[in-house]
Amino acid sequence: MKPVNPSKKKLFKRLLFFAKPYRKYLAISMVSVLLLSIPGPLRPWLIGNMVDKYIVQSQNPSMLLFWSSILLGVLMVEGLLQLVSSYFSNLLAQSVIFDLRKKMMHHFLRFRMSYFDKNPVGAMVTRVVSDMEAITEVFSSGIMEIISDLFSLIFILVLMFLSNWELALMTLIPIPFLLFATKVFARSMKESFQQERMAVTRLNTFVQERISGMSIVQLFNREREEYKRFEKINGAHRQAHLKAVWANSIFFPVVEVLSSLSIAFLLVFGALHVSGKSALEIRSMYGEIFAFTLWINQLYRPIRQLADKFNILQRGTVRAERVFDVLDEEADLQEGGTIREVNFAQDVHFKDVSFSYQSGVPVLKKINLTIKQGETIAIVGATGSGKTTIVNLLGRFYEHDAGEILIGETPIQAIYLPTLRKNIAVVLQDVFLFSDTVHNNVTLGDATISREQVIEASKAVGAHEFIMRLPNDYDHQIGERGGMLSVGQRQLLAFIRAYVYVPQLLILDEATSSLDSESEQMIQSATEKLTAGRTSIVIAHRLSTIQKADRIAVLDKGELVELGDHTSLLQLENGYYKRLYDRQFFNQNQPE
Numbered sequence: 001m002k003p004v005n006p007s008k009k010k011l012f013k014r015l016l017f018f019a020k021p022y023r024k025y026l027a028i029s030m031v032s033v034l035l036l037s038i039p040g041p042l043r044p045w046l047i048g049n050m051v052d053k054y055i056v057q058s059q060n061p062s063m064l065l066f067w068s069s070i071l072l073g074v075l076m077v078e079g080l081l082q083l084v085s086s087y088f089s090n091l092l093a094q095s096v097i098f099d100l101r102k103k104m105m106h107h108f109l110r111f112r113m114s115y116f117d118k119n120p121v122g123a124m125v126t127r128v129v130s131d132m133e134a135i136t137e138v139f140s141s142g143i144m145e146i147i148s149d150l151f152s153l154i155f156i157l158v159l160m161f162l163s164n165w166e167l168a169l170m171t172l173i174p175i176p177f178l179l180f181a182t183k184v185f186a187r188s189m190k191e192s193f194q195q196e197r198m199a200v201t202r203l204n205t206f207v208q209e210r211i212s213g214m215s216i217v218q219l220f221n222r223e224r225e226e227y228k229r230f231e232k233i234n235g236a237h238r239q240a241h242l243k244a245v246w247a248n249s250i251f252f253p254v255v256e257v258l259s260s261l262s263i264a265f266l267l268v269f270g271a272l273h274v275s276g277k278s279a280l281e282i283r284s285m286y287g288e289i290f291a292f293t294l295w296i297n298q299l300y301r302p303i304r305q306l307a308d309k310f311n312i313l314q315r316g317t318v319r320a321e322r323v324f325d326v327l328d329e330e331a332d333l334q335e336g337g338t339i340r341e342v343n344f345a346q347d348v349h350f351k352d353v354s355f356s357y358q359s360g361v362p363v364l365k366k367i368n369l370t371i372k373q374g375e376t377i378a379i380v381g382a383t384g385s386g387k388t389t390i391v392n393l394l395g396r397f398y399e400h401d402a403g404e405i406l407i408g409e410t411p412i413q414a415i416y417l418p419t420l421r422k423n424i425a426v427v428l429q430d431v432f433l434f435s436d437t438v439h440n441n442v443t444l445g446d447a448t449i450s451r452e453q454v455i456e457a458s459k460a461v462g463a464h465e466f467i468m469r470l471p472n473d474y475d476h477q478i479g480e481r482g483g484m485l486s487v488g489q490r491q492l493l494a495f496i497r498a499y500v501y502v503p504q505l506l507i508l509d510e511a512t513s514s515l516d517s518e519s520e521q522m523i524q525s526a527t528e529k530l531t532a533g534r535t536s537i538v539i540a541h542r543l544s545t546i547q548k549a550d551r552i553a554v555l556d557k558g559e560l561v562e563l564g565d566h567t568s569l570l571q572l573e574n575g576y577y578k579r580l581y582d583r584q585f586f587n588q589n590q591p592e
């Protein structure tokens, strides 16, 4: 477990900083909370006086009624203050969290892909959702109530000492024990909070992954095992919670006993005092004893709650630390250049480009390749040879380690990222679709792309027919990740996506899966339409695509080993491409 960060205070300050734009709410809730600490302790004092003056000394029902209505007034003011403080502290909390969540999402959107390689989705979801909730509580019930509790404590003590200091001292005897118990309690709560926090993250990650990978789980009959593993994680979560509950269930009876002790001391004191006193003198103490009984109750409640409230602060700060860790992750942020005007209708050069995802494991080694403007180049090679990695570098999802990638003369790092990505359309190997309509999956929310454009594009790539067969054609909701479409159909949607964006540079990472001959033919003609007249890099698995390319680049274990067209590569004596071809490496199911 992580040691307690020495800069907890700093962390808390940083959290408070987020409340700065909402100073008004903070001020209103602060003032109302301060005012709120007055009427409570005042009530016992009023009641004590009423008992003394209008019951013990003189029986005066009309004055009793008068003071009772004052008491009612005090109660109403208290209720009103409660309403104001609770509304504004929650408003403050929600506003702060709204901003923080926005900032977090904004940050996530800018991370490089390498960040997502390292961090499980479930953990990131936990940061944005449940960690934020814990931070909300810091503002809604943490800080404000601690302030209110502290003030009412002080106010009660002052009133107690003012009315009878000996009685006050006597009843305070159990307080040091209470403080000690509180401390022990707070420590054990903190531990269980930390465990709980980790358990929540683990639960989220586990559930998210199993649900995403449900087909694998079921296909390999892993249900029982996964269920058992889940039970373990779920159990750890319960354990962490139970520990907190256990601490609570010990702490509260202790507080009860101690507060009863205070009352007992109060009575003992009373008994000692009355010996040898006249009846009148004894009766003059009724009011005080009455008031003290109420005060003692009021005194214990905030002390008992303080431990709770500090725990909320504690938990919120622990979670905030995790959130800030993400916000501080600058190394993984994408950085774009500044050049916005670049002609993408130029040759693309790879010069001595090397790259590794993990240091020490080179994936691309000194790649030298020029893709001429307007040509279609096919990249072929065994699985894992680094083909997709070339796409990742060109789209700047990852940064190459050495060498240069140039569009004409301009290195891609110098190009403003949105400009770069607007001009390069990538059809990825695994098509990702959102749980949205066909139309929105093509436009990705870009309102400037009209329905006509989408239809035109889908006719061009030959997808119009199958879309029209869907229940609501272009407004058909495809399930999450496009689960309700076939692989070929998903690929076609990705083609439409690329087509409507009319890029200068097209990158197509063909799916490795083989398709039935009808889909094959559709994809084939779609590929031809897409690549026609624009610089295209096609990572090809299909022989038909490869043969139609102007040139073929052959990758082997991260190295460019051969370059040329189909016929010339086949003529190479003992060539790598020829060997692949002879082994029928490529998908050869040609459209008939």
Ligand SMILES: Nc1ncnc2c1ncn2[C@@H]1O[C@H](COP(=O)(O)OP(=O)(O)OP(=O)(O)O)[C@@H](O)[C@H]1O
Binding pocket: 117, 357, 358, 363, 381, 382, 383, 384, 385, 386, 387, 388, 389, 390, 429
């Ligand atoms: N995000 C990543 N983090 C670490 N290593 C990776 C990552 N992506 C790919 N690799 C590794 O880099 C190497 C090249 O992967 P790449 O995806 O470029 O292969 P590929 O040629 O596209 O293969 P395929 O034909 O199967 O799609 C592989 O050895 C792979 O293990």
Ligand SMILES: [Mg+2]
Binding pocket: 387, 388, 389, 429, 509
């Ligand atoms: Mg690949």
